[in-house]
Amino acid sequence: MLIFKKIYDLQHYLSIARKKGQMVGFAPTMGALHAGHIQLILEAKKQCQVVVASIFVNPTQFNDPKDLEKYPRTPGKDLEMLLAAGCDAVFMPEVSEMYPPGKDLTLHLDFGPMDQVMEGEFRPGHFNGMATVVKRLLDIVQPHHLYMGQKDYQQLTIVRRMLYLLGAPIALEMVATMREPDGLAMSSRNMRLTPDMRAAAPVIYQVLSGVVERLQGGGATVTELEQSAMQALAEAGLRPEYVDVVDAYTLAPVAEWRPDTAAVVCAAAWAGEVRLIDNVVV
Ligand code: AMP
Numbered sequence: 001m002l003i004f005k006k007i008y009d010l011q012h013y014l015s016i017a018r019k020k021g022q023m024v025g026f027a028p029t030m031g032a033l034h035a036g037h038i039q040l041i042l043e044a045k046k047q048c049q050v051v052v053a054s055i056f057v058n059p060t061q062f063n064d065p066k067d068l069e070k071y072p073r074t075p076g077k078d079l080e081m082l083l084a085a086g087c088d089a090v091f092m093p094e095v096s097e098m099y100p101p102g103k104d105l106t107l108h109l110d111f112g113p114m115d116q117v118m119e120g121e122f123r124p125g126h127f128n129g130m131a132t133v134v135k136r137l138l139d140i141v142q143p144h145h146l147y148m149g150q151k152d153y154q155q156l157t158i159v160r161r162m163l164y165l166l167g168a169p170i171a172l173e174m175v176a177t178m179r180e181p182d183g184l185a186m187s188s189r190n191m192r193l194t195p196d197m198r199a200a201a202p203v204i205y206q207v208l209s210g211v212v213e214r215l216q217g218g219g220a221t222v223t224e225l226e227q228s229a230m231q232a233l234a235e236a237g238l239r240p241e242y243v244d245v246v247d248a249y250t251l252a253p254v255a256e257w258r259p260d261t262a263a264v265v266c267a268a269a270w271a272g273e274v275r276l277i278d279n280v281v282v
Contacts, residue, residue, distance in 0.1 A: 061129030
């Protein structure tokens with residue numbers, strides 16, 4: 001496995017692979033890797049001859065400086081895990097390599113309401129920063145396939161829209177959420193949970209699964225289900241920010257669910273000092 005810190009060196013390596021006709025798969029991450037991230041690599045290996053991961057804690061997508069400061073960093077373990085998974089190349093740039101001083105790389109795309117709802121409402125500027133870094137990484141790596149997790153459903157939907165708006169010839173592959181045995185979605189942030197909050201956190205997945213079941217069962221309105229889910233999260237000791245049933249493609253609120261509605265139930269909740277998100281596709 002090769003480790004690159006400089007764009008030029010990574011691009012030189014990839015240009016040779018492309019000349020050989022090899023397919024390039026790419027999984028961007030912020031490090032502190034777990035089995036969910038590794039699943040992206042394993043899926044990429046099924047389709048691509050060259051698999052590239054990036055580890056870059058992107059400062060522009062953190063609206064809260066404390067969150068950026070506290071974001072876990074475990075580079076040694078990350079590299080061991082990527083090597084064991086059969087990753088071919090890792091891109092670990094410095095901030096100055098990604099954002100050269102004096103050069104404004106901010107992406108200006110209109111995502112409509114898609115980046116204003118849910119995470120967009122509670123983390124202003126987050127998706128603009130995320131789209132900017134993903135665009136920058138895609139320009140550098142120029143992959144054939146891009147691998148992202150369902151765990152960050154809104155992020156994936158916005159990236160899908162971005163690829164469409166840019167006319168980028170990249171196939172976006174969604175990888176299902178990897179969970180702990182008790183249902184908690186794997187996340188780099190989980191390692192910051194206190195024992196009490198770790199014990200409470202699986203309720204998020206239980207509550208979201210319950211909403212899906214009750215939607216499909218009929219009898220309750222979407223609003224009633226969202227409200228009772230918020231209440232259940234609060235009763236379990238979490239501080240929920242939202243539970244929203246949204247259209248799976250546009251992320252518009254679903255007012256009334258019908259069996260042919262492609263929807264996703266998304267939630268964000270604080271477990272002590274740690275903000276967790278999860279979703280279940282209906
Ligand atoms: P992050 O390092 O949190 O920015 O995540 C990097 C990528 O890994 C994103 O595409 C995430 O959606 C994906 N990912 C994170 N957690 C999981 C998980 N539990 N299962 C599957 N993919 C995940």
